[in-house]
Each structure stands twice: as C-alpha cells, then as structure tokens.
Amino acid sequence: MTFSIGTRWGRSELGIGIRHRDLVAGPEPESAHHELSQARRVIRRHRRHNRQQRSGRAWRPIQHQKAGTPISSVSIIGLGNMASALAGRALAGGNAVEIIGRDPAKAKEVAAALGGATVGTAGIAPAGDIVVLAVPYASAAAVVGEYGDALHGKVIIDITNPVSPDFKGLVTPDGSSAAQEIAKAAPAGSHVVKAFNTLYSNVLAAGPADGRRLDVFIAGDDAQAKRRVSAFIESLGLRPMDTGQLPMARTLENAGLLMLGLVAHSVKHTNFSLGVSILS
Numbered sequence: 181m182t183f184s185i186g187t188r189w190g191r192s193e194l195g196i197g198i199r200h201r202d203l204v205a206g207p208e209p210e211s212a213h214h215e216l217s218q219a220r221r222v223i224r225r226h227r228r229h230n231r232q233q234r235s236g237r238a239w240r241p242i243q244h245q246k247a248g249t250p251i252s253s254v255s256i257i258g259l260g261n262m263a264s265a266l267a268g269r270a271l272a273g274g275n276a277v278e279i280i281g282r283d284p285a286k287a288k289e290v291a292a293a294l295g296g297a298t299v300g301t302a303g304i305a306p307a308g309d310i311v312v313l314a315v316p317y318a319s320a321a322a323v324v325g326e327y328g329d330a331l332h333g334k335v336i337i338d339i340t341n342p343v344s345p346d347f348k349g350l351v352t353p354d355g356s357s358a359a360q361e362i363a364k365a366a367p368a369g370s371h372v373v374k375a376f377n378t379l380y381s382n383v384l385a386a387g388p389a390d391g392r393r394l395d396v397f398i399a400g401d402d403a404q405a406k407r408r409v410s411a412f413i414e415s416l417g418l419r420p421m422d423t424g425q426l427p428m429a430r431t432l433e434n435a436g437l438l439m440l441g442l443v444a445h446s447v448k449h450t451n452f453s454l455g456v457s458i459l460s
C-alpha cells in the first residue's frame with residue numbers, strides 16, 4: 181500500500197510506504213481483530229473497485245436507501261466554502277441537508293443557492309442525525325458547547341484543520357487533536373468522527389475525478405458512528421478510508437499541514453487530493 185497524491189491529470193507517488201501489518205498494530209489488543217477486519221474490508225472493496233475500473237464499468241454510488249428515502253440526514257453548521265461544497269455534494273447524493281449559520285439571512289441565501297436544503301436555527305437541536313462542524317477550529321468547541329445536549333445521539337463530523345497562522349504547525353495541545361478537543365466539549369451520547377479535513381473545498385465540490393473516487397480519511401472511536409459517516413461519504417461519490425480510533429485525528433490533521441506544504445512547495449495549486457493506492 182502506498183500513500184499517494186492524485187491530481188486530476190495523473191498520480192505521483194509520495195513514497196511513504198505503509199505495510200498492511202502497520203495498519204493493524206495498536207495499543208488495544210481487543211481492537212486488533214476489529215482493525216484487521218476493517219483493513220481487510222477496505223482492501224476487498226478497493227480490489228472490487230479496481231476490477232470494475234479494469235472492466236470499464238464506471239463507479240456508481242452505493243444505494244443504501246429505498247427509493248425516495250434520504251441516505252443520511254445531515255446538518256451542516258457553517259456557511260463557508262466547505263459547508264457549501266459538502267452540502268452541494270450531499271444533496272446530489274440523495275441526502276437530506278439542513279444548513280445552519282449564525283446569520284439567518286445568509287443561511288437562507290446559501291440554502292436557496294444550493295436548492296433543496298432546509299435552514300435550521302443556530303443553537304436549536306439540529307434536524308440531521310449527522311452534524312458537520314464546518315467552522316474554523318478556533319470556534320468549533322464553542323459551537324459544540326452552544327448546542328450542548330441538543331447534540332445528544334448525534335454523530336459529529338469534525339472537518340477542521342487546526343493550523344497555526346504561519347502554517348507551520350498545529351495549535352492543538354501536544355498529544356491531542358482538534359477532534360479530541362471537540363469530543364471533550366461534546367455531550368454524552370454523541371460521537372465525534374474526524375473526516376474531510378484532507379480534501380480541499382474546490383476538490384470536494386467537483387466530486388469524483390475522472391470517474392475515480394477520491395479518498396476521505398476518517399478516524400473515530402465508535403464503530404457504528406464510523407459506519408454512518410462512511411455511508412454518507414459513499415453517497416458523495418467518495419471513498420471512506422478508516423484510519424483507526426480518534427487519536428489518529430492528529431495524524432490526519434498533520435496530513436492537512438502536509439497538503440499546505442505541497443501547495444507552497446511543489447503542487448502550487450489546490451486541485452489535488454491525498455489518496456491510497458493499494459498495490460497488492
């Protein structure tokens with residue numbers, strides 16, 4: 181397995197080799213079997229995908245729902261680039277989408293421009309089972325605190341990149357991550373999953389590149405929550421790649437830094453994505 185950078189015009193290897201057994205190494209012995217099955221499931225799916233590519237069959241979204249029933253109901257907090265990109269892809273993928281912003285008039289405008297999204301009220305229980313925090317890291321924990329118990333039972337997706345103003349480091353405490361800090365602020369009964377932080381909004385908005393699904397790395401402690409996030413990701417025409425439990429979010433946030441370094445020093449634009457090429 182090789183960590184790679186895909187551009188819309190081709191692929192160039194980054195050269196960080198990940199052995200299969202590295203994926204399953206972890207401190208909790210009881211989770212090793214689960215991690216192994218997860219890794220095997222991902223590899224099987226990728227092989228199936230490769231076979232489909234070779235046979236010329238284009239990838240199609242997996243339809244989990246009965247006709248007319250949304251795949252997921254999603255509330256997106258934030259009205260910026262990532263919120264619009266995610267909402268647009270989510271609507272196209274057959275999900276129910278609610279837009280929530282601190283400025284109600286702007287939220288209505290954004291929802292109207294998207295077409296098909298409803299508008300929620302800030303601070304009130306979001307309608308979606310999945311709640312995406314599409315706000316800067318600096319605001320994320322406060323936003324979660326503002327909703328408090330209204331987030332009970334929700335799967336909270338943290339997409340933030342907690343990057344320092346000079347783009348050289350992370351602002352989160354050593355040994356922690358944005359997702360873990362957000363989880364501390366989240367109510368009991370909610371589950372935080374890290375996802376989407378390694379996809380630029382322009383790439384997300386554009387969807388599958390040349391019929392190939394782009395990878396969305398996820399991390400989280402709750403298997404059911406990760407399954408729900410994975411189904412949502414599939415509905416967007418993207419490939420979920422489970423990286424392990426929530427502390428892996430720090431690694432994903434470092435990957436956000438990696439992307440900034442690539443923009444500054446080699447790729448020179450944001451029309452690329454990080455992905456995994458499974459070679460055998």
Ligand SMILES: NC(=O)c1ccc[n+]([C@@H]2O[C@H](COP(=O)([O-])OP(=O)(O)OC[C@H]3O[C@@H](n4cnc5c(N)ncnc54)[C@H](OP(=O)(O)O)[C@@H]3O)[C@@H](O)[C@H]2O)c1
Binds near residue numbers: 262
């Ligand atoms: N842009 C990317 O390509 C990209 C890629 C991966 C991850 N991310 C992450 O995604 C998140 C959003 O990025 P973005 O590019 O979409 O940012 P953005 O365009 O600046 O939008 C941020 C949104 O957050 C809202 N917001 C800020 N503080 C808030 C608060 N306290 N309560 C409610 N809403 C608040 C803003 O509201 P107003 O509209 O009222 O100002 C704005 O709508 C960030 O954490 C970023 O690190 C971004």
